[in-house]
Amino acid sequence: MTSSAPGPSPASGPPTLLVLDAEPLPRLGRLTGRAQIEHADESTLAERLPHADVLLVWDFTSHAVRDAWPGEGPRPRWVHTASAGVDHLMCPELTESDTVVTNARGIFDQPIGEYVAALVLAMAKDLPTTLDLQRARRWRHREGQRVAGTRACVVGSGPIGRTIARTLKALDITTALVGRVPRTGIHGPDDLDRLMARADWVISAAPLTEQTHGMFDSRRFGMMQPSARFINVGRGQLVVEEALAEALTKRWIAGAALDVFEHEPLGPDSPLWELPGLIVSPHMSGDTIGWRDELGLQFVELYERWEAGRPLLNVVDKQRGYVPGR
């Protein structure tokens, strides 16, 4: 999706680019002289926001935008987030404003597709037990599972969900994709329960919206097969964590892997670390070596479009909370 967001005001000097960041930014050097780059943290964001033309949300773990976004008066005309999800910044004032929001669509697709394949194969081949036995210096032969011919249900039909589905299909896994609206090759929400009930692998890769919040609950874990596994690489709030804990403890399902959590980072006293059959990873599924460079370059390229008055790419539908698909 493209947008005819207004470019910089021709009369003034270089536009002010405000960066919400927790760490050094790669690739922005290319904008030297073409943007007046300022930095803010959570405590200074509200004060700086009215003076900025563009906001780059580099620290995608922060919810500061939601709290600091000005209800009226001057504000950035464009907000870009270096993440696929936009749930951390959307608020009614931003949704209703004429500010354009763009995201990092495309950067994370293939890494997350590979990460999900890694989890599926690791669980099928019982790799966690193999590593436990290695630590104990114990040789104990076991039988793995064949993944070819098993069934997956991928929830979320954006580029990430579609790439996950393509990767699983390449392993000969029969894969169904579920989105908000049924279209060719994609099931609608009405099919979800039926597809989940027959799936060996249920993959959560949906954006976090009002409709998807808590969608993986006791009822849905209860209808999964006892041999099935659940994987969440979307957002933690898609899952009712207590319900998943119960499903694992009571062996309603055979296993799960969470890369995202309701509260991140997961604290050392969380019971999730030791749930039977659960693999916990630190929100890393999309992050491969060089990803910060790719995110920086993607923003610079968008900035150059905006600077030239050309339509932006990756424009988020602010009502829906994601970039609408083709």
Add this chain to the structure above:
Amino acid sequence: MTSSAPGPSPASGPPTLLVLDAEPLPRLGRLTGRAQIEHADESTLAERLPHADVLLVWDFTSHAVRDAWPGEGPRPRWVHTASAGVDHLMCPELTESDTVVTNARGIFDQPIGEYVAALVLAMAKDLPTTLDLQRARRWRHREGQRVAGTRACVVGSGPIGRTIARTLKALDITTALVGRVPRTGIHGPDDLDRLMARADWVISAAPLTEQTHGMFDSRRFGMMQPSARFINVGRGQLVVEEALAEALTKRWIAGAALDVFEHEPLGPDSPLWELPGLIVSPHMSGDTIGWRDELGLQFVELYERWEAGRPLLNVVDKQRGYVPGR
């Protein structure tokens, strides 16, 4: 490859099928009345062998056939092993005899292809560290590697090697296959050093023969990239284990995974359990739920061909030590 092995002698009763086994056999019930089934273990094999028409080597961990095979006199006309490799049973007397040897070609291909993909992805995504950190209840974000666009070199161009290559290619890994003889799509041994030197993943899936014994040695580990990983799902004796230990300890290579070993089972005092960057698994790459059933059914179907005087399938070239490929 097929063979015109002589079927049962028409004059006598049901042929004697001798089974070298360590555990109960599935699927052989179908042969009731059509074969006189006897069992032997390592201590009784030499005594029983001259009385058998057919030998089924079900216990593929045993080297007893090699020791017990009669140099002259009556012997089985057909030996089938429920394994892909035949190294555990071949001896000069068997090679020179007119006894036909068949193997379990086809059963292990897809499971081993998936298993190698599981190891490649687990190493790329640093899953062993993730599981270590989970045990310590520590949240530590790291960057994984993208496997798409990396290079693999698969050594062994039989059905297992070819299936591994196909599976890795499906993950967009650029994959070269190396066999004993160059042919379309398969490199010959002359290309091996060059391909290994540029590979991110070196996969050992060759049969164990005089030519392949110890082929992965110090020289070859020394020419691999420091970021590369080595995986062995072939036979333990393909690898000089001390050389791999040195390569890992001195960080000549970034990691390895062994599913097969010079001595199996690996004893609790083996230094391999704790080598840095090494994943040890108990010879399970080809073994998925139902595999014993598949092996039993495969033998029964071969037996029915033999019984009917039709040519056998999966006939091993005894000089080369494997079933020659198409």
